[in-house]
Amino acid sequence: MIAVGRLKSGPEAALFAQHNARLRPPLEVREIPEARGAAVEVRRREGAGLLAALPPGALAIALDLGGHTPGSEGLAALLERWEAGGKPLAFLIGGAEGLDSAVLARAEHRLSLGPMTWPHFLVRGMLAEQLYRAQAIRTGHPYHRAWRP
Numbered sequence: 001m002i003a004v005g006r007l008k009s010g011p012e013a014a015l016f017a018q019h020n021a022r023l024r025p026p027l028e029v030r031e032i033p034e035a036r037g038a039a040v041e042v043r044r045r046e047g048a049g050l051l052a053a054l055p056p057g058a059l060a061i062a063l064d065l066g067g068h069t070p071g072s073e074g075l076a077a078l079l080e081r082w083e084a085g086g087k088p089l090a091f092l093i094g095g096a097e098g099l100d101s102a103v104l105a106r107a108e109h110r111l112s113l114g115p116m117t118w119p120h121f122l123v124r125g126m127l128a129e130q131l132y133r134a135q136a137i138r139t140g141h142p143y144h145r146a147w148r149p
């Protein structure tokens with residue numbers, strides 16, 4: 001995971017740590033400093049930082065409101081397909097101003113957690129939870145209860 005901002009200890013950090021500790025393997029987190037200035041410049045500088053932190057050959061997945069919104073089972077299937085490609089997966093999370101167009105252009109996939117805008121520090125924990133849920137779906141672990149009325 002490559003994310004804008006330094007997450008200090010607090011509820012968002014605890015949420016992320018709780019779910020990330022269950023992931024096999026856990027996500028490695030690279031943090032990009034938040035930029036200051038006009039929104040366009042902030043996006044540009046943070047975007048450059050995100051792209052520079054991408055491991056070589058990574059499959060980049062941008063967390064973006066305009067992205068594809070799979071259900072949890074759909075995400076589990078996507079992850080299986082992405083992992084089968086053999087490239088390291090990199091989930092990119094923007095800052096308060098969102099992701100620069102250069103980041104969206106570089107990303108192979110755009111993933112949305114729904115049409116609502118979430119705080120970027122919360123998105124880390126939400127993504128880790130969905131990745132853990134996807135693992136539970138793939139292994140048949142009862143953490144995921146698929147039953148709906």
Ligand SMILES: C[S@@+](CC[C@H](N)C(=O)[O-])C[C@H]1O[C@@H](n2cnc3c(N)ncnc32)[C@H](O)[C@@H]1O
Binds near residue numbers: 097112114
């Ligand atoms: C506060 S949001 C940025 C809002 C910005 N106006 C935009 O439209 O992207 C900060 C970051 O959290 C992530 N994010 C927030 N809500 C999201 C959602 N519903 N789906 C996917 N990512 C989301 C994105 O990476 C976003 O760049």
